[in-house]
Amino acid sequence: EEVLxxxxxxxxxxxxxxxxxxMFDFAVESILADVQEDGVPKDVDxxxxxxxxxxxxxxxxxxxxxxxxxxxxxxxxxxxxDLIEGIQGAIAEAKGDIVEYLSSDQCEMCERVTPLTxxxxxxxxxx
Numbered sequence: 001e002e003v004l005x006x007x008x009x010x011x012x013x014x015x016x017x018x019x020x021x022x023m024f025d026f027a028v029e030s031i032l033a034d035v036q037e038d039g040v041p042k043d044v045d046x047x048x049x050x051x052x053x054x055x056x057x058x059x060x061x062x063x064x065x066x067x068x069x070x071x072x073x074x075x076x077x078x079x080x081x082d083l084i085e086g087i088q089g090a091i092a093e094a095k096g097d098i099v100e101y102l103s104s105d106q107c108e109m110c111e112r113v114t115p116l117t118x119x120x121x122x123x124x125x126x127x
Contacts, residue, residue: 001094
């Protein structure tokens, strides 16, 4: 679960704030620790209260490449909303609540429809 959460938090922050520099990893770890300790915030306002100081300290601010004049409050709401959705999805995936159905001839790793042989999973050079 921790790996999925870390990846989702990181992906969301990169999408909304860019790479963020030296403090990016600290922000991801701080949000992860908060979620593990106190759970997922119920709404954007709760997330804003819990995470805004960390993101400000790490100098992570949402931006929009398309329109620099866009209201920053809308960008903030979108970022926190995406964080909450992503974290909820990662937790559900880790618990196995998300069920994806594959056909019997579909590879579980790459989802291609192909004969499932040892050679499909391991290159012949390693076989």
